[in-house]
Amino acid sequence: MSINSAMLAGVSGLVANSSALAAISDNIANVNTVGYKRSSANFSTLVTSQSKNSTYSAGGVKALTHQFISQQGLTQSTTSNLDLSISGSGFFVTTEKPEGLTATDTRSFTRAGSFQLDNLGYLKNDAGLYLQGWLADPVTGAITPDPSDLTQLSSINVGSVGGTAEKTTRVGVNANLRSEQPVSASASFTTGVKTVTDSAGASHNYTVAYSPTGTGNTYDVKLYEGTNLVSSGTAAYDPTTGALTTYTPSGTTTPSAAIDIGGGTTVSFASLGVNTKTEVAAGGVYDPTTNSMSDYALDSTTGVKPDFEIQVPISDSKGGQRNVTLSLLKGPGPNEWYAELRAKPGDLDNNANGLISSGKITFTTDGKLSSVGNLFGGTDPTSITIDASDPTATGTGPRWADSLGIDSQSVQIDLANAAGGLTQYNSQSVVQSVNTNGTAFGNLTNIEVDEDGYVSAIFDNGVTRRIAQVAVATFSNPNGLKGVNGNAYRVTNESGTYSLKTPGSGGAGSLAPSTLEASTVDLSTEFTGLITTQRAYSASSKIITTADQMLEELLSIKR
Template sequence: MAFQQGLSGLGASSKALDVIGNNVANASTVGFKSASAHFADVFANSLSGSGALQVGIGTALASVAQQFTQGNITTTNNPLDISINGQGFFRMSQNGSISYTRNGQFHLDKSGYIINDQSLKLTGYPADPNGVIVPSTPQELQISSANLSPVATGASVGAAFKGVSINGLNLDSRAELPAAWSSTVSPAPVPPATPVGLETVDPKSYNYSTAVSIYDSLGNPHTMTYYFRKTATPGQWEVRANVDTTRFANVDLGAGAGVPINLQFDSNGKLTSTMPIAAVTIDLAGLSADQIAAGINKPNSATTPLKFGLDFTGSTQYGATSGGGRLEQDGYTSGRLNGISVGEDGVIQGRYSNGQARNLGQVVLANFQNPNGLTSLGGNQWAETSVSGQPTVGAPNSGSLGTLQSNSVEESNVDLTAELVNMITQQRNYQANAQTIKTQDTIMNTLVNLR
């Protein structure tokens, strides 16, 4: 039986070398997981039921087990190169056929789908038009290159405050009382026509001014200028505003068109007026008419009036130079997609030319109770089997799933030093098994030549 035992040993060493050779060949394959050959001894059946006199008849390949250990992370210049740090697999789709991979080298196809080098599509949770991601059945992720629609000031979705905020503004308590409100309109109206055109406010009639850009429903920017005037009433300041230097009459801050509102401060310089002001309206039609009358041909068909809130929370009246407020507003013009990024939680964000960011989708990961039960399909892909169990699908960094890192890939986990040592070991095993066959042949030759 030594021939059979030796042959099985030669076969075992050959198979082990095949596995080692495959590991070495894929030492630079992104997402590759090394494998090791597992062998089991073979015994003939015994009718006596006792193993005391049994002699083994060799070895056989029991399994080829892949080692799903973490590979090193290497950075790249592609934002769609994604590595997994921890457990899990990317979930890929090909015409509805699902496979799994650790290779995160992705790019966009002509239709905006995120695909790998085999044109399999990455799956995840899509985002709605407002950028809200709701976990559901994973779908093939498609990145839209459409422009981001404009949002008028005060029309943002989900914001706690909608409009313009001028927080932390200080108005100098030492300021002297200015002259009465005074402004000139250009071109000069011809009586009894209604005054139209641009309005120039006399700097002597106010103490401080500041401006912020606001946006209408078409994404047109407008400059809204606020004028602050100290009054004879202690701690009281008047506020007026115009837009694109047109008449005060086009702006209602809550007290009527063109009528100033009051900000009241206590003896400690703290604002006591109720905030926010939720009734600011701008007559865009009148604004457009004034500009046209002034020789600036700017017709505007945006939704009118433009309405939003105004918040001066945190404003003070201290003995310091006026200014210092943080001006913010929630509108923006349309924007083109300039780039994308992927967060640790798999959320894909689009960056737009108008400075906005919008969620475009979320990559999902899948994990298995027994990853060694997956069957290899080649091309860095694995498929689910009854041995692997069903996948647990979810967002990265949840449960047992790992986190994602953009601009990076996971290298092969092959340890070349260990593989080369294993190669030498299997070579010795092969030589030793060949020697048992050679020895058995010598013995058999001696027996045949007996006289």
């Protein structure tokens, strides 16, 4: 009967408009909910089966609620570094528990990025959902995203990030050495007059002058008769016995068995006292292995006092502060200085005086650095290496003391290319600056997230360390997701499967730190809909009362 169908149609209108009112109520209630997506009730007709010429029978209406999940809300600035919004497509991947995750645990997706730290240091939002991402390798610090495997994601935890330190790897020196620095007595030694007989039987009165080469147990030797230079060469001595091992005349690379004084005649090493190191050692000539500036630093009654020193502070692998000193001694030549790099005595295990390396530094005639000799052992770039503390090590290279328990360290020391560099001008010796990298131990002071999703720990020593990267999930049909408590969503057949991406790549939105996505609810729209829904509900109830009156009239015919 058409009156009955009209009444039922009115009922369906009440039900449909009740659904619309519920959607509007949800919208208004969540007007300030972070990342909330407004819902809307759409109506569709219901048609009863009937023939073309029969009496019309009302079908009614039904309401279908639709949530606009893909619609992005406005971003609002906040003061928290952990507040995040996604600028573009995508969702944060979250879980309901932070630890012990398996492939069967439910993953939820949300755009509510009001994250904060829980008591264990995990990042979770106001709904108690834990943020997922790719963690940094604990050894290398590298972050390797794996978008193909959801189980590679882990809850991001900053509570496990302790203090950090970075060892020094680079040093830049800006200093000047006085070009007219008086030459120390230890920079050369000249023997008394020696009366010797040459290989032809002739007698000569010679003096022998020794000067360091910058290499241990090796000296430049010059033979004088009066003031005339007769011969010169380089003598090397056995470090244990002090006996001459080789003598190489200047201008050649071939050692000789005697000193050539010209005209095919020679004089023996023994007659000049060159055959042993006795005289040169007694003369107190500088030697980096037996009479060094490092020896003087250990005991001021021994060794050679340097003419100038440059202090280089460095940080070790534990953030401890060490000091490497560049000691310099003016050589007898106008543009040469003997140099030693040494650690503080006691900081090295296999070298009591702390000597790391030694050599001879030379300058050009215009005061610029010409060569660092063998100070760095021929390494390019110029650097020194100190091996790790190791009680079982037997090598002769410099090694940190076992009591320090620190890692090996290679330090590039730039004497030429740093601002100013090392120079030799006729002004006082002075250090303008020593610039180093590396830091002392620092404590965690802040956590920051950048637009690429990298979660970084900030320490009070200026070090920044990446600890994770936030993952973003995208869907082919985000409006097909199923809403769950906590302003989150779950995967459905309509939404399609997720695609994990790094922020800002592959169509995923980038992160906006210190912002939150506002609700997409517009109150003016909702209040307008509230009015129209109320009117429609009243109208549907009027259908029922009208149909009731008509049925009452029908029943009264019999009276």
